[in-house]
Amino acid sequence: MDFDLIIIGAGPAGYVAAIRAGQVGLKTALVEKADLGGMCLNWGCIPTKSLLESAKLYERIRTAAQFGIEGIDEYKLRFNWRLARDRAQRIVRRLTRGVEGLLAKNGVAVISGEATLVGPGQVRAGDRLLMAANIFIATGSRPRPLEAPIPAELVVEVEQLVRPAEVPQQVVVYGEGGNALEVAQMLKLSGGTVALVAAAGRLIPAADPYLSRFIQGRLSRDGIRLYLGAAITGHYESGILAGGERVQCERVINCSLRQAVLPPVECQLDLADGFIQTDEYLQTNLPGVYAIGDVNGRSDLAHVASAQGLHAVNVVKGIRRKMEQRHFPLNIYSQPEIAQIGFTEPELAAQGVDYKVSEFPLAANGKALAEGTLDGFVRLLSDKRFGEVLGVQIVAAHATDMIGEAAAILQMEGTVYDLAKVAHAHPTVSEIFMEAGLVAADQPLHI
């Protein structure tokens, strides 16, 4: 036996599992054909968030006069994509080196090259056949190819977007998920002309419809044209056809729903809908072979992928618990940010739960006023009888960090009364949790 564990793919599922496996004493190899960190670190979360940060700062600078800052000439102000991209690449390199260091520190053997699953316990990397008691497939996902009757040269994949020194200035973003929305806003905020075309009838189908309506309104006000429930049906000399209209653009950026990236396989690995089929312990049909992260279709979020990685290591070490995913946050790094955890209204309605919705607006919060970030709210969905918090939705400048508090409350099965009692400092934006808790307890304070 060469290894206790071989992991195929070094994205957020694979590299996190490898670190933990090394820590708990498993002799571990990690095989990666491209870059450590995978999609998230190299082309996804990290570079897009870095570029979004630049774009958001650019927008805020244009409002600087409101804050009493003078001397900025709007006609000279320019978003230099190449420099913003360089910054994003420096951040990616720093984090990639960090992952490399962590793997080395925890004794993980990193093997560069493509891995083939030969069979249970057998992986071929290059021309070496490696034996291992356990194998994790963590090869991730990528956007589905754009199925539209338009020339291939019009289409840009997101991997191709964050690397070049230039971006097209007039684009159509195709897709309905958070990633499509982030790319659309990033390009719009940095000065481009953007339309968003989605097959779905609303943006972020995984979110509560209330959040979808909010962000659709916001994007429209910000000048992003929306074509929802629409397909790309063709092209013309200066653009594409979507929803029966001509939409002028240089390029279409493909942010379609994702499909699994499968490794070469020389045995009978069961799939479902193109993803590797797993049970609740993340095991495939093959003994000792697990699938973690996007490739199993149970996740399309980096943090869920990492959590699955840790979970599978536990299973290998004999801690057989089922993977419970209800309480993972859904974060969208839009402007303002959107975050959600727990159940949505349609989910609660479908379960027949008698629930209550309590909302508190940022416009009634002093710190949000001081920051100049008033567009947003918090919504609590709670059980009517006992007040258990069942879902939390936030729209706020820093919603993606604020959702951590809601996650803690859900993790500990807290009630709206607990939330109303959590001591919040004044003035903070997070006071809106307490205020919404008070609304839910029929003791509203600042509303």
Next chain:
Amino acid sequence: MDFDLIIIGAGPAGYVAAIRAGQVGLKTALVEKADLGGMCLNWGCIPTKSLLESAKLYERIRTAAQFGIEGIDEYKLRFNWRLARDRAQRIVRRLTRGVEGLLAKNGVAVISGEATLVGPGQVRAGDRLLMAANIFIATGSRPRPLEAPIPAELVVEVEQLVRPAEVPQQVVVYGEGGNALEVAQMLKLSGGTVALVAAAGRLIPAADPYLSRFIQGRLSRDGIRLYLGAAITGHYESGILAGGERVQCERVINCSLRQAVLPPVECQLDLADGFIQTDEYLQTNLPGVYAIGDVNGRSDLAHVASAQGLHAVNVVKGIRRKMEQRHFPLNIYSQPEIAQIGFTEPELAAQGVDYKVSEFPLAANGKALAEGTLDGFVRLLSDKRFGEVLGVQIVAAHATDMIGEAAAILQMEGTVYDLAKVAHAHPTVSEIFMEAGLVAADQPLHI
């Protein structure tokens, strides 16, 4: 009986108590001689946070080139204090009107003028004698007069700082608390020359010494000269003498520790150290007379004052619980922000608790890298045997909102294992909680 409850002072203790009292059916009057909202809303928290937001944006704009934003001429960039002040005043007016509306909505009679406590159940406002079953004194606090042998015209009180259209460009800030630190940084970031003189040997004596050391280092690096354990001993033609040195300045801004503001009293009200003495139910020695907020010396934070206001209304309504204040956060809106909740190291050491410190740096967090806000960390203090979280300290750009998650964990008596299990989205700064929880559980991930 004219009222069930008369509240003297409309700051965060008084106005919040009045809203809640109205809600629970008490016939309530609120007497205020100056502006609704008190120190916090009119001269303290809200205007200083608004001005700090302007100053922080000004500083970030000077780093815009790093983010790929071009066309800003550093020589033309100017912080216009008057415009920033106008913005702060607009925010104050909006919030004051909001408080006015909330009081009206909840049926609170607002009486303008100075109130005298005549005796139990009796308040004189102007020339009217009002009778009430209960009286709350909520007259707040102000910085102690600066006791230094320097001319009075050199000294500026913080109330005088946020209103005028200009600020002195070369200042000494006197004081050691969060408020002194915020004022010093606000003036420095907006372009002034600032020295900080404090009688205490370290800044923020209420914080863990680790946090004090951090912020002292940061202020020094940012070019604020520090004179700790120093007194102002005199003046010379272009400044003052502090710690035996000449410190050039136009003005000294007084951010001394605070003393109670007492209403005129015509009866025997017991004081301790200049503050109104109260028991654990916030009752004074006089029957039916309570003291809430800064005036009782049990609080110098707006959110603690508000919580005391709510608490005292509960006591009046027959819910006799003792006021428990351990879990209120201490927030400093510095750059980066500082937030603390629960016990500090010296407090745990004094109690003989066997505790563990677990730290995770922002420099290992992807979102902090993307935001360009790497200076900071989270520290968990936990019980060694059972892992209960006993204290949390954060330094981060948005620490004052992030501490909400720690407050939720403490509120629910969570352990480091709970914290490590709370699902955090990637990439978020709040992942540092989970990472620190994993460090505490001896399963560090990204470090």
